[in-house]
Amino acid sequence: MAGRHLKEIFKAFHARDELAFRRAGMEIIEEERAKHHNALARDLQKLLVAGGGPIDSSATLIVPPPPKDREGEWDLGEVKEPERMLEDLILDPALVQTLDGLVEEVRQWPQLDAASIPRRQRLLLEGPPGCGKTTAAEALAAELGRPFLLVRLDAVVSSYLGETASNLRRILDYADQAPFVVLFDEFDALGRSRDDHAEHGEMKRVVTAFLQMTDRYRGPSLLIAATNHSGLLDHALWRRFDEVLTFRKPTVHELRRLLRLRLKRVPHSGLDIERYAGRLKDLPHAAAEKLVTDARRHALLRDSDTVESDDLDAVLANVTSRPW
Numbered sequence: 530m531a532g533r534h535l536k537e538i539f540k541a542f543h544a545r546d547e548l549a550f551r552r553a554g555m556e557i558i559e560e561e562r563a564k565h566h567n568a569l570a571r572d573l574q575k576l577l578v579a580g581g582g583p584i585d586s587s588a589t590l591i592v593p594p595p596p597k598d599r600e601g602e603w604d605l606g607e608v609k610e611p612e613r614m615l616e617d618l619i620l621d622p623a624l625v626q627t628l629d630g631l632v633e634e635v636r637q638w639p640q641l642d643a644a645s646i647p648r649r650q651r652l653l654l655e656g657p658p659g660c661g662k663t664t665a666a667e668a669l670a671a672e673l674g675r676p677f678l679l680v681r682l683d684a685v686v687s688s689y690l691g692e693t694a695s696n697l698r699r700i701l702d703y704a705d706q707a708p709f710v711v712l713f714d715e716f717d718a719l720g721r722s723r724d725d726h727a728e729h730g731e732m733k734r735v736v737t738a739f740l741q742m743t744d745r746y747r748g749p750s751l752l753i754a755a756t757n758h759s760g761l762l763d764h765a766l767w768r769r770f771d772e773v774l775t776f777r778k779p780t781v782h783e784l785r786r787l788l789r790l791r792l793k794r795v796p797h798s799g800l801d802i803e804r805y806a807g808r809l810k811d812l813p814h815a816a817a818e819k820l821v822t823d824a825r826r827h828a829l830l831r832d833s834d835t836v837e838s839d840d841l842d843a844v845l846a847n848v849t850s851r852p853w
């Protein structure tokens with residue numbers, strides 16, 4: 530382990546500078562990975578992300594407070610400690626490969642910069658609701674050991690002319706100060722002002738403004754936009770993102786894997802996973818997750834610590850019949 534990183538970690542501790550601590554931590558992890566100490570690298574990364582134990586939600590990140598709107602009334606974003614990793618998601622193998630590739634690439638931005646090769650810095654995640662867009666953005670932050678900046682688009686979008694653009698500028702200036710993973714979630718809301726409903730021309734105008742503004746962004750953060758209204762964006766606009774990642778509904782096989790994954794640490798007996806996966810056909814990943822959560826609640830409420838078929842059967846109709 531290079532002495533330089535150790536010194537940085539000690540200095541960061543004294544300065545109570547969490548970001549500097551994370552940066553040095555990530556460099557140590559990358560060094561270990563380069564030495565093929567993969568198990569150690571993975572353990573260190575988990576410790577860096579989650580502190581090695583249950584996440585203390587009261588622990589505040591030491592980064593400057595997120596910006597507010599012009600009146601100083603609303604926070605334009607929220608900084609979160611990312612909790613979920615890519616391994617918590619069941620995704621199309623091609624998508625997993627793209628996400629892994631991006632993680633590796635972001636780690637090597639300095640090398641890309643040195644070679645004058647453009648970074649892929651602005652991503653669009655698109656696909657139906659409940660298939661992992663928000664979670665994947667959070668997982669990218671976790672994998673990269675970066676804080677997750679969730680932009681509050683309801684606060685950013687203003688009915689005052691020009692104010693939406695100023696708010697976006699405030700967010701980007703903030704994202705210049707530290708290496709965040711920034712998520713503009715439900716990005717299509719940018720096309721809506723507070724008092725007028727989604728109108729295609731307006732949406733196009735605002736998305737174009739967003740792309741122009743972020744075009745010039747060369748800061749340390751990864752910028753991610755997510756939408757489940759991909760039909761509202763035309764392809765000419767899409768192409769201007771550095772990468773478009775398409776999320777899709779799970780196959781029955783993927784639903785089965787997801788049910789198994791979510792049941793892995795839950796005592797259960799006699800469950801016909803195959804049958805439940807079949808019943809969830811055409812529903813999003815979120816539905817499979819809810820089935821397990823609801824069944825666990827049902828088991829607990831009847832004083833059982835084991836989830837059984839009766840628990841899943843009792844909640845199944847509610848999960849499959851609700852809108853997704």
Ligand SMILES: Nc1ncnc2c1ncn2[C@@H]1O[C@H](COP(=O)(O)OP(=O)(O)OP(=O)(O)O)[C@@H](O)[C@H]1O
Nearest residue numbers: 618619657658659660661662663664757814815818
């Ligand atoms: N591919 C997946 N693998 C495992 N769990 C998933 C997956 N997709 C979604 N989930 C679970 O479903 C819930 C909702 O997922 P998420 O918020 O990421 O969906 P989304 O695509 O952002 O939906 P929306 O378009 O409604 O914002 C999360 O709790 C997440 O754990």
Ligand SMILES: [Mg+2]
Nearest residue numbers: 662663714755
């Ligand atoms: Mg989402």
